[in-house]
Amino acid sequence: MHDKMSRTSLPKTSFWAAFIAAIVLALVHQYLFFGHGLGVSMPIFVIVFYAYMYAFNRDRTPPSSWIGRLLFVIIIMLALTYVLFNNPILYVLNALAIPALISVHMVLLFGEKKHDWSEPGMIGQALSHWFYHNMRHIVTPFRMFKRAAFPNVQDERKRVLGKVAIGLLIALPLLFIIVSLLASADGMFEALLSGIPAWIGTWSFGSGTLRLMWICFFTFCFFCYLWGFVHPAPRDTEQEVQPRNPYYEPIAIKFDPVITATVLIVMNLVYVVFVVLQFGYLFGAWQGALPEGISYAEYARRGFGELVMVTGINFVLMISVLKWTEAGSGILQKMNSGLLYVLVGCSGVMLYSGYTRLVMYEEAYGYTYTRYLVHAFMIFLGLLLLIAAVRIHIRQLPLAKYYMVLVLVAYVVVNYVGVDVRIAENNLERYRTTSVIDKEYLSGLSADAIPLLIEFSRKEHGAMDELLQGRLRSLTREEKAWPAFNWATYRAQQELQDYILK
Template identity: 50%
Template sequence: MIALLGAFALAAVHQYLFFDHDPGVSFPLFIALLYVYLFHDWKDRLKETTGFGWFLFAVIVLLSLTYGLFHNPIFRALNLLAIPSLVFVHLAVLRGANRIPWWDVGIVGEALAHLIPRSLLQIPRLFRVLRISLFRRLDSERQKTATKVAIGLVFATPLLLVVIPLLASADGAFNRLLSGVPGWISRFSLGELFGRVLWILVFGILFAIYFWSFAKPPRRRKAASQADVMPLLKPSIDSVVLTTLLLAVNAVYVLFVAIQFTYLFGAWDGLLPDGTTYAEYARRGFGELVAVSAINFALLIVSLTFSGTRRGLLNTLLYILVVCSGVMLYSAYIRLAMYEEAYGYTYIRFLVHAFMIYLAFLLLIAALRIRTSLVPMAKCFIVLSLAAYTLVNYVGMDRLIAENNLSRFEETGRIDRYYLNKLSADAIPTLVDFAVKREDAEMKSLLKADLGELNRQSRDWRSFNLSVYSAKKAVQTMNQP
């Protein structure tokens, strides 16, 4: 019963924080309360948490804090998917019925199993707990009567919610009677009140059955002895087949890389293919090169995973694949940098840069794995991916885009003020500094228009965002004589 009451209390808080309010500081606050609820029965068992468990918890906390610190629309949308997904995986790692290692892909299935089928199996328990808690002191006859009364109240509630406002409109005396209702209740319209109640009921049930799916995990079967277990044969690729594949692929890559070196280090000095302009060379192919590098990375992972015992020639071919992929990534990086120099910096170009750097680190880990099998490749990939995603949330993408475009303006005199004005509130203080120092009337006009939009955003503490607050203060300071 405590778990059920806690679930509905958490749902009431969830409704208060997020109903008709944008997430702000309310998001990390709710994450903290959610973890208090989901682990309130652990008491002294927190010491069982592994290092990765604490690391994943830190990632979840840091990502939730971004709703109060930054205002980038891309990450605000992505994190609405990423944070719940990480919470589900975190719960599966710490409290899952089956102790699946966190680096095993099966942990995703374990998280989904608790989220859907095992939670749905707890619905009968919900009604059982309600029945026992409400009617345990009544005999069978009174239980039947109380059940019928409860059913009648369930049907009467929505009817009364419709009838009472109609009667209040029809009769002044009845309306004056209702005016004695506390002000905080009278603020709610019929639709809003119904929505809030439904919100609490739905989320309260969801929180309760999800918690119960971890409370009593199914009995685990006794581990079989080594003698009872047949050795599992790990699938492998024949070394001759793999060597032939890598020889063919690497031959093409080495030729391509040799040609790239002709232009890669001379493009900045004007050494370009015949008939190709600076902008065309910069624009052409960086997307394809990134795609090929990603394909190479997949080929590398398959080779490392299913090659069995690797000999000298195979390792050499894998090293060549890594080097060629690295050169392709560098070529794509340079081309994109040249393209940005010609056309400016945007969200998508920033994210492509970040992905290329991330892919380069993955290639480095793969190269270390070629050197020694002691490198835990899956663990390194997972930790690096989580750390990279968290870092790109905190690096300040909008501010960097604004700064780079303003630096480009200093060198070329070209600037797209309207695109810069579309950046989130994270970039506004940087743009205000530029407008004030340069006495840029057009930029000032655009920023003053932004102030109206910033003022229209909710001032409620639940939606407070430090970036929006700083942007508003910066624009107000700019307007002062």
């Protein structure tokens, strides 16, 4: 333990370098994000943040691993979506996903490696660096300032002077804010300050003060986060060597294979009957072979959510059986595997039935964000079922790792597939066959879809010109600062100007 702590200890010069770098990083963060929308600023800051973390953790960086490289590529690709696309829903989701993935990646690169990357403990370790390790190092800068300012003062006087210095550091920004607020709120108080240099009376709680607070706050955030990796909390070695208390031993969940087989047989009987009845309607619905008394629209809408829910329940059941069922005799194990294959097959048919119902519903009522994302989720659930089917045959397959990689890759694909463009394309294709179109909804799609709508309006003799003029006015009013630059918005504005103004 001592050797490890001494290895991770850095000299005072490294502390000052790290703190100054945190100030610079906070200045960059303030310049890129304060008062600006997200755009090219996102990938720039992600790269600068990685450079900051790597500069002070080079000696803790392990050999490169495939999951580390994959995470970095995914993080950069998600950051680039703020430059390439203009989808507001994914903007919000990515604003949550990028910090979460960076936190896990930082632990993978510079953490103490308490857990494998596919274990849930990695999430807890990442969260501990956000909260516990950060909180531990809030006082570190004040302590180092005190040592630098009073190196030769006696201990008692040093403690008192240090506390006074800390109090002043806390009071000064508060005093600045309070005085500026009072001076702005009350003319008499402002007049009272007339004896003080005139510039104090002109203080206002404006952009400059907010920027200063922003820089101070994020300086401490960045420094404390970095220092949590440089000086992690020492482990409680005494607690580690203590014998386990038998009363608190974790309970191993195991299902008896006979019970598992019984549950699977009962459920599969119901599913097989349901699937047999579905086949007639499933493959004949487009030719009019619908249940008696059910219209086309009713069939498309009815039971879709229930089918997807049942498929999800089957998936959870399958994973539970694969993970927690005890190994039985050869015959019993083969029977359970066969029953699981039947469950996968029935689930696949139900998923396909729900998928076709959704396609029919979209053909009748149009394409929207929600319906498109449900499509994506159903395809994703189908891939999960396929991997689970492979796991039935290959018992050693690390299911959690495959699922985590699939989740990350699928999320990036959803970002890059161009949701708004696909929605616009499908609705315009539906218009060609039905002559029905919701212009108001299409005009509300993000800037990604504007080129398609311009092309449609040009071919349809200005069918959407009025709505496109409104979009041009709104785009013209948007911020033009370079940190908020977005290629999709820029391209849409240029094409709208070429189409409407010329």
